[in-house]
């Protein structure tokens with residue numbers, strides 16, 4: 648069988664990693680992601696049904712996609728999430744899930760069955776009360792228990808922690824200390840501007856600031872850079888002698904777009920070529936009309952800007968720049 652013509656953009660980047668948002672709903676209300684008032688609920692019919700997710704995924708795989716990550720909202724709250732995971736596991740792809748960790752214990756057997764051996768868990772504080780303030784819900788104990796459960800059964804756990812000034816930036820060293828005896832991979836994420844999250848340049852903690860903070864706790868010799876992996880978003884490090892690692896995802900001050908291979912499909916079946924792009928192409932309507940969507944996919948990706956949807960600097964964002972809420976994009 649001929650290998651498919653890869654999905655490329657005009658900058659020569661091959662796109663083989665699809666992030667699918669299963670739902671805009673979530674059982675948490677993290678203030679950097681979900682506006683306090685939540686997002687307006689919409690008719691069920693505007694969202695992809697299970698068979699449509701599987702159908703579109705098959706099309707993407709036929710165009711060279713090799714990795715699929717399920718996101719949301721919270722993907723595991725979708726009633727048929729289990730069936731979707733099982734359906735996608737039939738495809739020749741590496742399957743991953745980004746979750747807030749609350750419902751993980753309900754999915755352990757499913758993850759084992761379909762060989763999901765790495766999970767990304769969003770956790771922004773190691774303090775129960777503070778995690779409660781950030782997420783506006785109190786599931787800290789259950790999330791920590793689920794992280795330990797996953798580690799116990801040998802699942803790789805990556806922790807996504809959004810660092811915000813005056814909120815949790817005093818925990819940077821605590822998170823890295825956690826990696827001493829616990830083999831977790833902590834990724835510090837720079838706070839990014841999305842609709843409804845009151846973002847401000849002054850509230851982000853930059854890559855350099857995070858490294859400076861760590862420099863006050865560890866010597867340069869102790870902070871060992873790790874080899875870069877292709878298409879990697881984080882710059883990764885390990886403290887000498889620690890079981891776990893940490894990384895920094897600096898989309899705001901240290902973009903990593905030159906090797907971007909990511910395509911996003913939101914829960915309403917719209918493809919986006921960049922996290923910061925407002926340019927969405929509807930795949931669901933043509934799919935429901937029995938039309939081919941390959942050309943729409945190629946068009947969306949071909950027109951991708953070299954970097955951050957053309958945003959040169961977040962410090963001087965165009966007045967009126969509006970992105971969707973993180974929960975609607977799916978991260």
Ligand code: SF4
Nearest residue numbers: 903904907921922955
């Ligand atoms: S900002 Fe856009 S182009 Fe850059 S890495 Fe993220 S998704 Fe890719």
